[in-house]
Amino acid sequence: MKEEEKVIKMELIKITDCCYYFKGAVNIGYIKYNNYGILVDSGIDPSVAKKVMKIVQKKGIPFTHLFITHAHADHYGGAAYLQEKYKVTTIAPPFEEAILTYPQIHTMLLNSGNDSNKELQNKFLQGQAVKVDKICNEGINTIDDITFTALHFPGHSHFQMGLLFDNILYAADSYFGKDALKKHGIPFIVDAEQTMETLNKLLEIDCLGAVPGHGEFENDFSSSVQENILKHEEVYQTILLLLKQRYKGLEEILSSVCLKLNITLNSYMSYSLYRTSINAYVTKGINRGDISYHFENNKLLFTNSKGLYYN
Ligand SMILES: [Zn+2]
The missing domain is CATH 3.60.15.10 (Ribonuclease Z/Hydroxyacylglutathione hydrolase-like)
Known part of the structure; x- marks a missing residue:
């Protein structure tokens, strides 16, 4: 209420x-x-x-x-x-x-x-x-x-x-205002590559200020956008690190990343939203060649296909 x-x-x-x-x-x-x-x-x-x-x-x-x-x-x-x-x-x-x-x-x-x-x-x-x-x-x-x-x-x-x-x-x-970003832990995304392109596009827009969907109007919103960029980089790197020399399924990646970022999944809604976001990062990894996959006992498993850090 x-x-x-x-x-x-x-x-x-x-x-x-x-x-x-x-x-x-x-x-x-x-x-x-x-x-x-x-x-x-x-x-x-x-x-x-x-x-x-x-x-x-x-x-x-x-x-x-x-x-x-x-x-x-x-x-x-x-x-x-x-x-x-x-x-x-x-x-x-x-x-x-x-x-x-x-x-x-x-x-x-x-x-x-x-x-x-x-x-x-x-x-x-x-x-x-x-x-x-x-x-x-x-x-x-x-x-x-x-x-x-x-x-x-x-x-x-x-x-x-x-x-x-x-x-x-x-x-x-x-982009999300700084407080909203903290609250969400991981912002909802459907495409991790496009999310970054959009955030970089925002930094190029010359205007008097911006109102985000969640947060406050700011004349200079660049530091809020930068925080969003850092958050997405952090999640992507967390997934790559998690998959270093290991194979994991999407459910295990989701569970581990949420645990690391202090996110609790306790409803079908929170599970579906975060699962979609995590799948967006994994898809980005596959498209970039950072993540590879294979099937084992009918399970789809992902691994880090290269070194540790990427941009
Ligand atoms: Zn929305």
Whole structure:
């Protein structure tokens, strides 16, 4: 219950004359441009979306568009409610749009492609379906009279996009604020190589500041991004070290890495999320030639195929 209260307590923070964000467990961006009002993500469920709209109405500011950065339920779970109650144009990146249309795809992916068990079909992993009106592409997009830049940030999800407006970056989960990073132990990823490319891309973006999906707005967000880079390097090196002159299966790698990083897996949800991330690092290792594999008694086993440290 306490967590729930924390989630729905929102506060509107001004960054520039156009750019704001509702600070919460999952941040929601707000852009005011002429008579348009764009929400960047919708919060995890109808109660969060309701709270946001209460503030929007109290302040007499418009709400006309909804930009969903990626198809993770904590970012889109309130969208169906907003679509039902308000006339809104919903924008999302390609591919994420497919998952927003069929949200069970995400829990299926977490369950190795099988239909997931009921425990995974909770509001953190599977929200109500969202109708996407417009697909955005990387670069400059003009929708109605609003021109914004969409930036492709894959790695955390398959086709996540951030939004740049008035020199402010709504970065979604391309990086986590320092406290959120500590809390998660290992950030959720689906592709370890793309995650690093996205983090390096963030360091090259020239803007006034960024709002991450989890964390605070920072004018200079480079040290937060660097901490994310170090965390991913640490996990990758931990796996390579673990596999040095040894063969281990994915389950054993998952268990050992979590033990080392003080992460407790105690639910199907935490198991599925961390297993997906660990599999992303192992896949990166195979693609890079750092990890090789063989089968023994019908078991898939991995090993470090070279020396100890890699970049
Ligand atoms: Zn996410």
